[in-house]
Amino acid sequence: MDIHGQVTNCHLELGRTDPEIASLVRAEELLQQDTLRLIPSENYVSAAVLEATGTVLTNKYSEGYPGRRYYEGQQNIDPIEIIARERAQALFGVDHANVQPYSGSPANLAVYLAFARPGDTVLGMSLPMGGHLTHGWGVSATGTWFRGVRYGVRADTGRTDLDEVRELALRERPKMIFCGGTAVPRTVDFAGFGAIAREVGAILVADVSHIAGLIAGGVHPSPVEHVDVVSTTTHKTLRGPRGAMLMCAREHAKAIDKAVFPGLQGGPHNHTTAAIAVALREAAGEDFRVYARQVVANAKRLGEELAARDFDLVSGGTDNHLLLVDLTRRGVPGKIAAKALDRAGIVVNHNTVPFETRSPFDPSGIRIGTPALTSRGLTQEHMVCVARWIDRVVTAAATGAEDRVAAVRQEVRELMSGFPAPGLPV
Ligand SMILES: *Cc1c(COP(=O)(O)O)cnc(C)c1O
Numbered sequence: 001m002d003i004h005g006q007v008t009n010c011h012l013e014l015g016r017t018d019p020e021i022a023s024l025v026r027a028e029e030l031l032q033q034d035t036l037r038l039i040p041s042e043n044y045v046s047a048a049v050l051e052a053t054g055t056v057l058t059n060k061y062s063e064g065y066p067g068r069r070y071y072e073g074q075q076n077i078d079p080i081e082i083i084a085r086e087r088a089q090a091l092f093g094v095d096h097a098n099v100q101p102y103s104g105s106p107a108n109l110a111v112y113l114a115f116a117r118p119g120d121t122v123l124g125m126s127l128p129m130g131g132h133l134t135h136g137w138g139v140s141a142t143g144t145w146f147r148g149v150r151y152g153v154r155a156d157t158g159r160t161d162l163d164e165v166r167e168l169a170l171r172e173r174p175k176m177i178f179c180g181g182t183a184v185p186r187t188v189d190f191a192g193f194g195a196i197a198r199e200v201g202a203i204l205v206a207d208v209s210h211i212a213g214l215i216a217g218g219v220h221p222s223p224v225e226h227v228d229v230v231s232t233t234t235h236k237t238l239r240g241p242r243g244a245m246l247m248c249a250r251e252h253a254k255a256i257d258k259a260v261f262p263g264l265q266g267g268p269h270n271h272t273t274a275a276i277a278v279a280l281r282e283a284a285g286e287d288f289r290v291y292a293r294q295v296v297a298n299a300k301r302l303g304e305e306l307a308a309r310d311f312d313l314v315s316g317g318t319d320n321h322l323l324l325v326d327l328t329r330r331g332v333p334g335k336i337a338a339k340a341l342d343r344a345g346i347v348v349n350h351n352t353v354p355f356e357t358r359s360p361f362d363p364s365g366i367r368i369g370t371p372a373l374t375s376r377g378l379t380q381e382h383m384v385c386v387a388r389w390i391d392r393v394v395t396a397a398a399t400g401a402e403d404r405v406a407a408v409r410q411e412v413r414e415l416m417s418g419f420p421a422p423g424l425p426v
Pocket residue numbers: 041103104105106108132134180181182207208209210233243
């Protein structure tokens with residue numbers, strides 16, 4: 001480690017044992033250094049978080065919870081999990097945090113296990129409108145074992161209409177309601193959802209996977225007062241390792257803990273728990289608040305610059321870290337645009353847009369986010385350049401002008417070389 005937290009040891013042992021995997025890891029490091037990563041669910045963890053995930057904690061079994069384990073030798077594991085829990089509780093202002101879910105999807109499944117029975121009705125945002133698979137969508141276990149009913153956004157505003165959600169909830173009487181999603185560029189009205197859930201007697205889950213870091217950083221309202229359970233991944237804007245947390249008031253603590261273990265999982269991933277603790281410590285600092293503000297400022301600016309270049313933004317812009325772009329007007333399907341952008345070193349994902357007219361495998365839009373580039377130090381001024389590149393590549397994709405894509409690739413490489421990625425070897 002040098003003073004900038006850059007990892008200087010280039011996987012010596014891994015290279016000796018398994019050169020094939022070592023060289024792929026090395027190639028991925030170069031790719032992450034060398035590209036402009038705009039997938040809104042991705043980020044760069046710090047060198048400290050990365051180091052915690054690569055520790056001997058991965059060797060340890062510890063089914064159960066601190067003080068109530070099914071294995072001995074928990075002298076160090078218990079305090080690590082207690083610290084992670086306490087930091088989550090302090091940062092989000094909740095009574096109880098469970099830091100054991102392996103990832104966001106199992107975390108949500110644990111919530112179903114805690115509060116619903118197979119066949120019960122669950123109200124969530126429709127996947128093509130911006131919801132997550134685990135909010136009761138058909139192909140997911142949650143949509144197979146439960147009866148998923150869906151709300152969306154309005155065609156004219158691109159935003160969720162809570163009067164419609166209320167009507168649906170009154171008619172369908174769901175056992176649980178999910179708010180939050182994966183392609184929601186606007187502030188989620190947790191108080192509004194809370195009133196509806198109370199009126200129909202449903203358990204309300206705020207899935208803040210995408211925006212947890214923005215909530216921690218004070219740039220998105222907190223759901224805590226308004227919902228029964230807060231579910232979140234730890235690896236998106238929160239900038240921790242791949243993992244998840246469930247947070248709730250004391251009254252639900254037992255149900256949540258029982259659902260995660262022994263309901264759904266076995267031994268917790270202790271190396272991940274340690275890294276979550278480190279990420280939560282980082283997220284409680286003033287630097288992280290500055291980071292969160294910059295993520296939003298960058299997204300807003302990028303949205304303005306794209307809109308000025310005839311890009312059609314769902315809901316007209318953003319309040320958070322992501323932009324959903326409908327490319328119909330530009331005459332390029334999302335996948336073709338995303339692949340061309342990838343060749344230019346600009347990494348996004350193709351995405352459905354509300355009222356999608358194409359197939360979900362070949363949809364009309366792309367999804368763009370600023371968490372990762374902000375972790376590298378890019379600010380509003382750079383968003384002009386990013387928007388210009390996206391415009392050039394999408395235009396080139398429409399006309400098949402591959403040489404223009406290659407030109408952008410070179411410019412991306414040059415800019416990114418000036419912004420070393422956290423946690424990566426120099
Ligand atoms: C990412 C995400 C998840 C799932 O997380 P995984 O770790 O990929 O399983 C769940 N809900 C929402 C809203 C998400 O954005």
